[in-house]
Amino acid sequence: MFKSIFIIMILFINIITYIQQRKMYRMENGIVLYTNIPQSFYDRGEIKKIIIDGKKSTYVFFLLSSIFTILVAIFYDSIISMLLDIIIIMIFYPFILQKYINRMRIFINENTVKDSYENKKIIDFDLIKKRDKFIVKPRYYIFIFAIYLIAIILAFVYEKTYPFFMWIFLSLSMMMSDLILDKNLMKNSIVAYTDNSKRNIFLNEKIAKNQANVLFMKSLINSIVFILLVSSIIINPFSMLTFFIYIIAISFSMIYAFYKYKKLRNDPILSRVNTSNISSNVEYYNAWGYNNPDDKRLLVPRLNGLGQDLNMGRALGKILYFVSISILFFLVLVINKTFNSPTQYTYVLENNRIEISSNQFYDDTIRVEDIKSLKFLDKLPEGRLIRIGGNSLEKTNTGNYMIQNYGKVRLYIYNSTKNVVEIKTSDKNFLINENSNVKTQKLYKRLKNYIK
C-alpha cells in the first residue's frame, strides 16, 4: 500500500512535469521555445519540424521514464531508489528542452536578419501607474479568513483527532497558498494590448475584475470545503470517504479556476486588439530558468507560465540553485535514514522510570508511579488505525495514533508482531511491542516485575 502510493505520486509528478514541458512547444505571443519568431516564419516547415521533434522526444522520454519508474519499484524495494529515480527524471527533462531551444535559436539566427521582426513593444505609462488597481484586494480575503477561523474554533471546541496547532497550521497554509497564488496570478497578467492608454486600462480592469472573481470563488470554495472537512472529521474521524471527497473537491476547484482563468485570456474582446507584445528579454531564458549577469534582479517573471525564475547569471542565483539541490539530496538522505534503516525500539527500565526510545524522532519517559495499568494484549485493539502525528512505515508504526473505539494512543509497534503491551498512565496510553511475540511476552514480564 505504502509503496503503491509512492509510485503513484512519482508517476503523477512525472505527468505534471511532462505537461509543463509540452507547454514550451506552444506558440504564445510570437514566442516558442524561448525564441522570438518573426510573423512571416509562423508557417515555416522547419519551425514546425523542430516543434514536432521536440514534442516527440519529450513524449518518448516521458514513456521511458514512467516504465523505468515502475521497473525500479519492482526490482529495487527501497524508497531511496524511487526518490533518486524521480530526481534523475527531473534533471533530464531540461536537457531535452534546451536541445530544441538551441536548434530553434540557431535556425532563427541563420535565417533572419533583425529587420524581419515586425513586432513592436508598447510601453503604457498610465497602465503601469495603475498596476496596483489590478491586484486582488486583500480586503476580500477577510471573509475567507473568517471561515478558516470558524474551522479552527470548531476544531478547538470539538477536538477529537489532530492536535490544535495542526489545524492552525493546516488552515493557515491553505489560506496563505491561496493568497500567494492569487497575488502572483494577478501580478503577471497586466498587458498593454493597444496604443491607447484608456483602452488598455479598460481591458485590464475588465479582465482583472473577472480574474479576481474567479480566484476569489476558488479560495471561497477551498475554505468552505475545508470547514466541511473539519465538521465531518468531528462527526466521524474514521471516515476515509471525507478525505477522498475533500481531495476531489479541492482538485476540482483548482482545475475549474485555472480553466476559467485561462479562458478569460481568450476573451473575444481581446481578439480584436493587438496582443503581440513580445519580450525583449527572451534570449536570456533557458531550460533551467534565466541567465543574465547584467540583470540585478534575483527573481524574474517566468516567461511561460506563472511564478518567478531564478536569475542564474548572478552569483547569488547560482548559490541558491545549488543550495536548493543540495537540500534536496540532503532530504533524500534523511528520508533514506528514516525509512530505510531498521526501526529499533529500546526499553530501558531504570531509576523508577521506563525510557522508550526509537530512531524515528519519538521518545518517551514514563514514571512508574504514573502507571495506572499494565496489560498484555494478544493483538492491537480492533478498529481502524489513523495516524495523527508519527511515522507510519511498512514495518513499524511510531508516534501518535487514534484507534477506532479505543481512543488516542502512543504507538511503538512492529507490525509483524501481533502481541502488544498496553501501558496506561493518567494522561497517555501506550501500546508497545518487540519484533517477535516471544520477545514481547518477555518484555511484558520484565515490565510487570519492574513496576511491582
Add this chain to the structure above:
Amino acid sequence: MVIEVDLSSKIPIYRQIADKIISLIAKGDFKAGDRLPSIRNLADICGINPMTANKAYKILEENDYITINKRSGAIIKGKNKISENELKNLKLCLLKLYASGMRKENIKKYINDYLEEI
C-alpha cells in the same frame, strides 16, 4: 501615455525609450514632479531588460530631464537650462541641411511643422 519601441530598429532600445520620454515631456504629457515607473516595474510588466531601462533613465538623468532618487525613484524635473551642447547640435543640423542644398525657407517650414506637432 503610450510609447512604441521598435525592436527591429537599429537604434538601441534604451535610446528609443529615452527619446520617446523626452517627446512626452515636450508635449506636456509628463509634467515636473511626475514620477516615472521604477526600473523593476518597467522590466517586469513590459518584459524589458532592466539594464535597458536603467540606461534609458541614465540618459535622461545626464541630460537633466529627470532626477533619480533611491527612495522616490525617477522624477521629472522642471524646466531645464538650455544646454550649450544641444544648441550647437541644432546649429550643426541646420548647417548640414543648408550644405546639402535645402533652401532657408524650406528649413524654416520644417522647423515650424515640427514645433506645431509638439
